Amino acid sequence: MAHIEFLDETMRDGQQSLWGMRMRAGMALPVAPLIDRTGYRVIDLTGSSQFEVLIRHCQENPWEGLDLLIGAMPRTRARAGMRSNAAVTFSVTPDALMDAWMRQLNVHGCRSFWIYDVLFNIDKMLRLARVAKEFGSEVAGSIMFTLSPVHTDAYFADKAAKLAASPDIDTILLYDTAGVLEKDRLKSLLPAIVANAGGKPIEFHSNNILGQSAKAYLDAVDLGVTILHTASRPMANGPSVPSIEIMARNLDLLGHSHTVDTSLLPPVAEHFERVGKTAGYLVNQMNEYDVMAVHHQVPGGMMGTLKAQLERHSMSERLPEVLQETAAVRRELGYPGMATPFSQLVGIQAVLNVVRGERYSVVPDEVIQYAAGHYGETVAPIDPNILDRIMAAPRAREIVASPPQQPSIEDLRRQYGTQDDDELILRALVPAADLDRMRAAGPVQRCYPMLSSPELEQVRRLMQIAKTPIVQIHSDEMDLELYRSES
Numbered sequence: 001m002a003h004i005e006f007l008d009e010t011m012r013d014g015q016q017s018l019w020g021m022r023m024r025a026g027m028a029l030p031v032a033p034l035i036d037r038t039g040y041r042v043i044d045l046t047g048s049s050q051f052e053v054l055i056r057h058c059q060e061n062p063w064e065g066l067d068l069l070i071g072a073m074p075r076t077r078a079r080a081g082m083r084s085n086a087a088v089t090f091s092v093t094p095d096a097l098m099d100a101w102m103r104q105l106n107v108h109g110c111r112s113f114w115i116y117d118v119l120f121n122i123d124k125m126l127r128l129a130r131v132a133k134e135f136g137s138e139v140a141g142s143i144m145f146t147l148s149p150v151h152t153d154a155y156f157a158d159k160a161a162k163l164a165a166s167p168d169i170d171t172i173l174l175y176d177t178a179g180v181l182e183k184d185r186l187k188s189l190l191p192a193i194v195a196n197a198g199g200k201p202i203e204f205h206s207n208n209i210l211g212q213s214a215k216a217y218l219d220a221v222d223l224g225v226t227i228l229h230t231a232s233r234p235m236a237n238g239p240s241v242p243s244i245e246i247m248a249r250n251l252d253l254l255g256h257s258h259t260v261d262t263s264l265l266p267p268v269a270e271h272f273e274r275v276g277k278t279a280g281y282l283v284n285q286m287n288e289y290d291v292m293a294v295h296h297q298v299p300g301g302m303m304g305t306l307k308a309q310l311e312r313h314s315m316s317e318r319l320p321e322v323l324q325e326t327a328a329v330r331r332e333l334g335y336p337g338m339a340t341p342f343s344q345l346v347g348i349q350a351v352l353n354v355v356r357g358e359r360y361s362v363v364p365d366e367v368i369q370y371a372a373g374h375y376g377e378t379v380a381p382i383d384p385n386i387l388d389r390i391m392a393a394p395r396a397r398e399i400v401a402s403p404p405q406q407p408s409i410e411d412l413r414r415q416y417g418t419q420d421d422d423e424l425i426l427r428a429l430v431p432a433a434d435l436d437r438m439r440a441a442g443p444v445q446r447c448y449p450m451l452s453s454p455e456l457e458q459v460r461r462l463m464q465i466a467k468t469p470i471v472q473i474h475s476d477e478m479d480l481e482l483y484r485s486e487s
Helices: 010-019 025-037 048-058 062-072 095-107 123-131 152-164 183-195 211-224 242-253 262-279 291-298 301-313 316-332 342-358 365-371 386-391 396-400 409-416 421-429 433-441 454-466
Strands: 005-008 042-046 077-083 112-116 138-145 169-174 202-206 227-230 470-474 478-484
Touching: 005 077, 005 242, 010 025, 010 042, 010 048, 010 262, 025 062, 042 062, 048 062, 048 421, 048 433, 062 421, 077 095, 095 123, 095 409, 095 421, 112 123, 112 169, 112 291, 123 152, 123 454, 152 169, 152 183, 169 183, 169 211, 183 202, 183 211, 202 211, 211 227, 211 242, 211 421, 242 262, 291 316, 301 316, 301 342, 316 342, 342 365, 365 386, 365 396, 386 396, 409 421, 421 433
Parallel strands: 005 042, 005 227, 042 077, 077 112, 112 138, 138 169, 169 202, 202 227
Antiparallel strands: 470 478
16 A cells, blocks of 8 residues: 655646636635645645736736745645746746746745646756755656657657656655546556666646546555545546545555545535536546547647637637647647647647638747747647748747847846845736736735635634634525635
């Protein structure tokens, strides 16, 4: 029997997959102390895309919200995710800005990181790992899994070996964005990764898009995985990861051990269900097994983007056609892994092909950058005919002649007009107008509006004075549990 550790994804992948990254700090802060006491190895909290969404759509300062959440969870390491060559949308970010992004996340208290690169630019991943080690942080080197003829067990084992060889990599994370891994493939893939991991722990993250990830987790445990990524049940399943509730129960039934205090799970789940329903966001999702998902491998978060794009063109009924086109575009572009940014690039190109009625008549700049090698070497060659069409786009010549620049951190500070690297990150992420709107909205709210009032704030102050950890309020008007903010 194995001892299994859990990593909580409620406030990162769960809300990214179900809420479009629109979870404000105050939506989670009331139960953050409970999550902190639950017994997770790590709590995943943020990434650059989440920063961008919070500023643009929620007018919330992500640094301030991150500080509040980390301050409410002193027992457990907070994790942030990082793509090796991009902090800014889908473009290629200068190394100096990536290093600054890593340092500032550490300054704000993150002490665990998962670093990934869908094209496996290992040198860039390891450079960022070295920066994290300046602060003594834990680093997971990520193996972004995808199904294709070129993504063989040997391919992934080679990447695991190169990551594990670095003393700056602490764990190897097998990350299945499309949830397509099942027992037959795991039986050959995981032993190959374990054999090349140098004895380092293996983490497993599988989005439950096909409804089979909980079973894959159990199979993975039998094959050597010791860290599983889960989320509170309302924020789990569907396009998110399996729930902590079912995985803790399954491990108990099978005789494995873990350190999760399951008595703390119900109030956390009740909180997020209440907040999600009030905000009009998805909770308690379940997916059926759809073979088409194996072909297009669109991640859960990207599915919402595709639907929104089709709605703008009044073509929602053509989603099945777009998904088929996505599978074709992915094959033609050399089977890029379907994670940011390539899931977006492939999906957007597929939408354009369907909407325009002529394939590759319009090609986004980012697809041209990918074809030009700006993101790194493609896993497989791009279809020659498709490459010709991409390079025939009006902007192709200019883009090919303008590879990514590598300004110094001093150059970047001059460019963005600040010596404050927190501010530098924000200015690099979004236009000034978005930052102005964020600042005009005032400080981060510590509680979601449905859970906040002058009376409730008075109750919270009394709880602090009395050192009462929890108060339950039940009436016709209110059904609420409040938690003291410090443990």
